[in-house]
Amino acid sequence: xxxxxxxxxxxxxxxxxxxxxxxxxxxxxxxxxxxxxxxxxxxxxxxxxxxxxxxxxxxxxxxxxxxxxxxxxxxxxxxxxxxxxxxxxxxxxxxxxxxxxxxxxxxxxxxxxxxxxxxxxxxxxxxxxxxxxxxxxxxxxxxxxxxxxxxxxxxxxxxxxxxxxxxxxxxxxxxxxxxxxxxxxxxxxxxxxxxxxxxxxxxxxxxxxxxxxxxxxxxxxxxxxxxxxxxxxxxxxxxxxxxxxxxxxxxxxxxxxxxxxxxxxxxxxxxxxxxxxxxxxxxxxxxxxxxxxxxxxxxxxxxxxxxxxxxxxxxxxxxxxxxxxxxxxxxxxxxxxxxxxxxxxxxxxxxxxxxxxxxxxxxxxxxxxxxxxxxxxxxxxxxxxxxxxxxxxxxxxxxxxxxxxxxxxxxxxxxxxxxxxxxxxxxxxxxxxxxxxxxx
Numbered sequence: 001x002x003x004x005x006x007x008x009x010x011x012x013x014x015x016x017x018x019x020x021x022x023x024x025x026x027x028x029x030x031x032x033x034x035x036x037x038x039x040x041x042x043x044x045x046x047x048x049x050x051x052x053x054x055x056x057x058x059x060x061x062x063x064x065x066x067x068x069x070x071x072x073x074x075x076x077x078x079x080x081x082x083x084x085x086x087x088x089x090x091x092x093x094x095x096x097x098x099x100x101x102x103x104x105x106x107x108x109x110x111x112x113x114x115x116x117x118x119x120x121x122x123x124x125x126x127x128x129x130x131x132x133x134x135x136x137x138x139x140x141x142x143x144x145x146x147x148x149x150x151x152x153x154x155x156x157x158x159x160x161x162x163x164x165x166x167x168x169x170x171x172x173x174x175x176x177x178x179x180x181x182x183x184x185x186x187x188x189x190x191x192x193x194x195x196x197x198x199x200x201x202x203x204x205x206x207x208x209x210x211x212x213x214x215x216x217x218x219x220x221x222x223x224x225x226x227x228x229x230x231x232x233x234x235x236x237x238x239x240x241x242x243x244x245x246x247x248x249x250x251x252x253x254x255x256x257x258x259x260x261x262x263x264x265x266x267x268x269x270x271x272x273x274x275x276x277x278x279x280x281x282x283x284x285x286x287x288x289x290x291x292x293x294x295x296x297x298x299x300x301x302x303x304x305x306x307x308x309x310x311x312x313x314x315x316x317x318x319x320x321x322x323x324x325x326x327x328x329x330x331x332x333x334x335x336x337x338x339x340x341x342x343x344x345x346x347x348x349x350x351x352x353x354x355x356x357x358x359x360x361x362x363x364x365x366x367x368x369x370x371x372x373x374x375x376x377x378x379x380x381x382x383x384x385x386x387x388x389x390x391x392x393x394x395x396x397x398x399x400x401x402x403x404x405x406x407x408x409x410x411x412x413x414x415x416x417x418x419x420x421x422x423x424x425x426x427x428x429x430x431x432x433x434x435x436x437x438x439x440x
Contacts, residue, residue, distance in 0.1 A: 002027045003262040003438050006252045007232075008240040008276060011039020012420060013411040014267030015223035016068055016427025017434075021265075022230035024431070024440040029261075030232055031254050033239030036217070037224045039269065040386070041420070043215030044379070048332030051379040052216040054291045054386060055183070055321065055341040059200065061207025062421035063148060064428065068226075074218055077327035078210035080306040083180055085112050086320075087312040088365045094176055095307075096125070096205075112312070117172040124166060128202045148425075151198045152417065156392040159185070162194035179310035183319045186287035186343055186387055193392045196417060203421070213329045219420075240268070243276050245406030263434050266404070267411040267427065270388055281399040282414050286385040290342040292355050293323070293379040295335040300373060301325075302338075309366070315343045316358045338375070348382040355380065387418040401430040402437075409434055 003026050007014045010032035022028045036042065042053040057079065060071055082095025082103060092110045095103035107118070128151075157165075159181060163173050173190070182188030184200055212218035224234055235256075243264045244251045250264040266276045274282045302309065302322050309320040317340035324331035324338075331337035340359045342348075347355065356377040363372060395417055401409045411430035413422035434440070 003440065004029070004259075005434060005438075006031065006240075006243075006250070006259055006261045006264045007267055007411075008243065008252070008264065009039065009267035009269075009272075009412075010034075010037040010220070010224065010234055010236070011267060011269075011412075012041060012220055012223060012423040013413065013427040013430070014039075014265065015220060015227050016064075016424045017265050017267060017411045017431045018232040018234070019223065019227040019230045020428055020431035021434060021440070022227060022232040024435045026262075026435075026438070026440055028227070028232035029259065030227070030234040031238045031240050031252075032234065032236050033255070035237050037234065037236070038217050038220035040383075041216050041220050043217035045215070046379075049293070049295070049335075049337055049378060050215045050327070050330040051293050051381070052211065054289055054381050054383045055319070055339055056216045057209045057211055058216070058219065058420065059203040059207060059209055061203035061205065062419070062424075064421050064424035068424050068428070069219065069222060073222065074212040075214070076208075076210040077213055077329070078208045078306070079308060079326055081204075081208075082107070083176070083308045083310045084304045085110070085176055085179075085312050086309045086366045089368050091303075091309075091366060093307070112175045113172045114169055116167075117169055120166055120168055124201070125205050128198050129205045147202075148199060148421075151202070152195045152395050156395075157194050158191045158392055159194050159197045160190035162197060163190075175312045176310065179312060179315070179318055180308075182315065182343060183308070183310070183341060185390070186289050188315050188318060188343055192390050193394060195395060196390055196419075199417065199421070200419070211323075211327050211330075213327060215330075240276060243408055245404075245408055250407045262438055263407040263409065265409045265411050265430050265434065267430070269385065270412065270414045271385070273410060273412055273414070277404040277408060277410060279399050279403045279410065281397060281403065282410075282412075283388040283394065283398070285389040287387040287389055288343070288345045288348050288382075288384050289386045290348045290350075290355065290380065290382045292317075292340050292342070292352065292359065292377050292381075294338045294340070294356070294359065294375045295331070295378050296338060296375055297373040298334050298336060300336045302367075311362065316347070317342045317355075317362060320359070320363070345384075348384065352377055352380045388414055390418055401426070401433040407437075
């Protein structure tokens, strides 16, 4: 008789786990309390606009992305490498001349960053890109998972201290890294673990960043389709109330039924996973972000191409993205769509009108000679738990897939690191653990 495995949660981790378990021959049932798959990766469409839930992008350089997704099928719309550094009355381009040779001249002329910093950036790119796993036979391998694991081993420090150790100037750290990586880690202070910096820097060096033409929810929808084709059943609008271990397996109580299963994978958000599993090591201290979308008249051009604007002065907002320049499908023909992202709980407590006023004021200061048409806010997403906090050393304390004990397992980025890569890798690791223990 086939073993039955219940997966609680249809986010990225749960969908990846479900697919691989079904491929191993298990009868898999996924329960999701919402009416759609995706967890924190969701998209809303309204009036011809596409609004991702918060500012999210896909790093094609992540090993799990290459393994679990058909990126070509996502029809990715790509950002140009680098960013435009913006401050009052000034904008300058900083890019990677290897991946973006057309920006070489503008990057060389950028006086926000010294020539020494630019040379050190290339050296750091080489250093991180060369990290590989040493096997017992002394060979070097380019396995994505192996090299990523190496990045998360050994001594740790903050991003700020790490860059200082490399000899980067304070101006470079404050003017570019703080806003750019503040957008990635939701931590403009750069107190996040340097391991996250290295992992994302390596992914940026090895690939591109972009959004699917149909929005970020195309990612979990593709994962769900792969899981269904493998044989998994996904039941929406059905939450999991409890998971109880017993000698022969688990009892899973949902809002619709009670199921006896051979194993259960808890793949909910961190707080819900803590409630269901009782694993205290699951991190629940959150990083908060707020993204507001604006429609502006068609033809409004920020003159950045498909590059992100980063705020060198403050985080109100931290970044501005010309979304419809990057993905024309994100707006109807008579409008452009911009997004602005704010960091921290204080911004999340502001009204939509206050946030929009901050963005209009900032754009006016960046473009003092421009007269913008109406910049109208059309969507505001306050993400109270956008990432779990990742100070130096936190990854050494995270639970693994078998942490709950018995026949209950964990799948979520909180078992690896807070990212799309971490979520999908954790789903595969949970599936591997279950398959091994059940002898699938």
